[in-house]
Amino acid sequence: MSEMRKEFPAACISHKHDFYVIIRRSDRTFTGTLSGGNITILRGNTITMKNILRICLVLMIIPTLIQCSHLGGRQPSDAAVPPVERSIIRVHITRQGYFHHRPWQLHRPSNRSAIGVVLSAEHILVTALPLANHRYIELEKIDSREKSRAEVMVIDYEANLALLKPETEGFLSDRVPMALTNDTREGDSLELWQIKRSGEVLPIKGTVASIELSAYPLDHSFLAYKLNTRMQGGFIYATLPVVKKNKLAGMLQRYDSQSQTIDIIPEPVISHFLADAADGHYSGFPIAGFGFSALNDPQLRRYEAIPDNIGGIYVQSIIKGGPADGAGLSEGDIVTRIGGVDLSNYGRYDHPFYGRISIQHLIRCGYQVGDTLDFTVFRNGEQKNLSMVLDHRGPQEYLVPPYIIDTPPRYYISGGLVLQELSTTFLREYGSDWSAKAPINLVFFNQNQDYLDPSVREKIVFLSSVIPTSYTIGFEDLTNLVVTGINNRKIRRLEDVPEAFRHPVDGFHKVEFDQHPRVVYLDPDQLPDIHRQITQRYGIDGNFVSPTGK
Missing domain, CATH: 2.30.42.10 (PDZ domain)
Structure with missing residues (x-):
């Protein structure tokens, strides 16, 4: 250390966690070490009272010197941890979904904000559901407020995970990717990073109460961490990172303010998602069937x-x-x-x-x-x-698709009859208690679809509503009836409907249902006038076919 010393009246030189104290008095120099608030004299003559006073003066200025050693040019030998703000990023989403009970109608636009995690120079990890039916995605750096539009690279609504990519080239070049940690166990302490409007990161600590299989928002089961903690109100985002020793342990999925428990998408699910997406072809999570x-x-x-x-x-x-x-x-x-x-x-x-x-x-x-x-x-x-x-079962492979997101619902209107394919998304619009409030005949198909013969039908085509016109008097209140046939042709999916309506029976269209009134008849000659009334009164444009164009 002799080459580092300078002839200061009093100086403090940092070396790891000890500080070397040098006191110069006339022709005498006293050298010692400061560790844990104690000074040990290494060499020099007997310390006089004046020297003790000088040492006391050094002790008084030590806190300032320590702070300077960390903020100035002299750094501890341990690698400095980069600011957490450089590993996370704000994600602002504008989204607008369809009203499935009126499939031609859009909901009002809404905005959501989330906190994403930088994984590489091109990828940001967020949860998927805030992105559902998105129209615009914007990224914002927490420290500089610099912004960029973003696009979805990979999204999995079942596992509730998504990867975003900024459209601005090099937008993440000054960010610090966050590594994942796979050593989380029951009883471990994790930090949930909440972000204030000012950009300040507020770590909320919690204990892992359990690690178990849990139902994710779309009713698919995956591993989840259960965390016991209380989140701060006022600036809760749709998703937040959960961290252990500055490494990503999971992503916030659900918070119950009453029980003060948090469901976390854990590292094993995230790692599987990232490994699947690495080659650019995402297959999804496998099932045994x-x-x-x-x-x-x-x-x-x-x-x-x-x-x-x-x-x-x-x-x-x-x-x-x-x-x-x-x-x-x-x-x-x-x-x-x-x-x-x-x-x-x-x-x-x-x-x-x-x-x-x-x-x-x-x-x-x-x-x-x-x-x-x-x-x-x-x-x-x-x-x-x-x-x-092993294989993946996509939503359209179900008799009743578990979700319809990012695409318009499929429907067909003829003579005021609105025909749709049943989906769980349609049933969910009956509210949080939809399994009790939705029509029981439709809930039956949703809950028992794996036990039904797939050769009978590929999808459940049903009459969701009747648009009132002067020609629909007498059956305008019909709703939620499963269609079994049209013009003596079996209906196995919505694509069968337009073709069946091209073949009237005895001069009429015959629409058959599985419940009362069993049959409704439409006059083909009246259909153009019915469609004209619907367009003028309700503003429903188009040729009244499904979004596939069939």
Whole structure:
């Protein structure tokens, strides 16, 4: 350290966490170290009272010198942590969705704001649902307020994750990408980064209460961290980063202010999403394609002659055409092992980090679409090894699509009859308690679609409403009736409707339903006048076909 010393009356030189104190008095120099508020003399003559006073003066100015050592040119040898503002970014969204009960009508535009996480020079991670039906996306740097438009690169509404890319080239060049951490466990302390309007980052600490499978907003199940903490009001964004030691542990998904619990999309789900999106072709999270129940009923075990030493899950349903169906799995099979792990009677396995957890996590986050999954079943008194190729089930592959986002709802209007394809999005417009308030016949199709014969229909085409005109008197109150046929032609999907209306029966259009009044007749010669009235009275333009143009 001798080459660093200067002849100051009093000086303090930083070296890691110790400070070297140099006191110059006449021809005598006293050198010591300051550590934890204590000074140890290294060399020099006997310290007099005056020297002690000088040392006291040094101690008085130490706090200022320490602050200067961190703010000025002399830095501790440990690498400085960049400001957190350079790893996160504001995301402003303008969105406008469709009113599915009147599929030609748009909702009023609305605005949302979120906090995204910079992952690279081109990618920002946010949750997906704030982007639903977006019309405009803008990025804003928290420190400089510089802005850029953004586009969606990849979005997964089921896992509630999305990647954005700024349209301005080099917009993120001065940002610091945030790494992910996969070492979160129950009992760990995490920080939720809230951002004030001023740009100040307010870390909210909370404890991980549990790590378990949870229903995401669109009713798909994924792993989630449950965090116990209280968020500050007034500047809560639609999504926020959850951090552990300046690394991303997850993203805020849901906050319950009454119970003060937070659902977090965890790193394993995020990492699977990013790995899938890395090659530019996003496939989604895989499924096995079967439903199961617990195998803890002793009567069922005796009926199926299942030995006491056999554990597993009871296969209740098979999705036609799905991975399990292709692998030869059958209803009534007992699945005892999946992916090399034993299953409990509740469908759980021993995860090395999270303990007992649902096998759905292994299938969804342990594999990618196209991977082969080996499993073992107990059937007819013996165990049998099978394998399936995992696949993703997109929303349009359901009898009742679980969501319709970013695209207009499909419909067809003829003679004032509004025909649509049933979706869960339509049912959700009945409110948060939609499963109790929506028409029971439509809820039935939504809840039991995996048990229905897919050869009968591909989608549920139904009469959602009747637009009142002088020609619809007598059946203007008809609503929510499933269409079974038009002009003696079966209706399996909405594309069948325009073709069926081209073939009147005995001079009339015959529309058949599964409930009273069973049949409604339309005069083809009156249709042009009916359509004219609808256009003039309600401003519904176009040729009254579905958005696909068919």
